Structures are given as C-alpha cells and as structure tokens.
Amino acid sequence: MKTSIPFLGVVAAVAAVAIASPAAAGDAENGKKLAQRWCQSCHVIGANQPMAVTEAPPFASIAKKPEFDEAKVAFFLLDPHPKMPSFGLSRAAAADLAAFIAGQK
Numbered sequence: 001m002k003t004s005i006p007f008l009g010v011v012a013a014v015a016a017v018a019i020a021s022p023a024a025a026g027d028a029e030n031g032k033k034l035a036q037r038w039c040q041s042c043h044v045i046g047a048n049q050p051m052a053v054t055e056a057p058p059f060a061s062i063a064k065k066p067e068f069d070e071a072k073v074a075f076f077l078l079d080p081h082p083k084m085p086s087f088g089l090s091r092a093a094a095a096d097l098a099a100f101i102a103g104q105k
Contacts, residue, residue, distance in 0.1 A: 026074065026092075031100025035059070038087055039097070045104075055083065060104040074098035 035045040044051055044058035051058075062068065077094040080086055089097070 026070070026095030026097070026099030028096070028099040028103050030093075031096035031098070034089075034093055034097050035100055042084075045100075058104075059101045063101050063104040068102070070095075070098045070102045073101055 039045055042053040042056035074094040
C-alpha cells in the first residue's frame with residue numbers, strides 16, 4: 001500500500017496543532033491556588049504580599065528574567081533544588097504553577 005506525501009503532511013500538521021494547543025498549556029488559575037498553598041510561605045507570589053523569605057525570589061522576578069521559559073520552570077518544579085522542598089508535584093500541577101509564574105510579568 002502506497003501512502004501519499006500530502007496525506008503524511010496533513011497528519012503531521014494535525015499532530016503539531018494538537019501538541020501546541022492551549023489545552024496542553026498549564027492552568028494559571030489552578031497554579032495560583034497551588035502557589036497560595038505551597039509557595040507563598042517562601043516566595044512572594046503576588047503584588048500585595050510582603051516579602052516572605054529573602055533567599056526565595058518573588059515570582060515576578062522569576063517571570064521577568066530574559067531567559068524565562070515556562071516549560072523549563074515546569075520541568076524544574078518536578079525535581080527542585082536542595083533548598084526547596086519537594087512537593088511531589090504531578091506534571092500537570094508543575095505546568096499549572098509555571099503558567100501562574102509566567103503570568104506575573
């Protein structure tokens with residue numbers, strides 16, 4: 001059976017749209033709830049919150065870094081550095097938190 005090149009192009013285009021669709025992006029509203037529960041004791045997560053811990057950067061500072069990448073932040077949250085506790089986040093929860101952080105620019 002011979003598969004035509006145009007058909008494969010259409011399949012590839014549909015797959016690319018499905019992967020890049022907003023539905024796959026993190027839910028910033030849920031990320032806010034998670035940040036309020038787990039992050040605000042160390043990080044400033046919003047403009048009206050006083051500084052929590054001086055070693056933990058505010059979310060706005062993280063989001064404004066030129067090299068900020070939401071996907072990299074989500075990946076980092078799955079296995080955080082030693083000074084940060086491990087919350088055992090799911091990939092979806094990490095993506096939600098990263099989406100919330102990205103919105104703090």
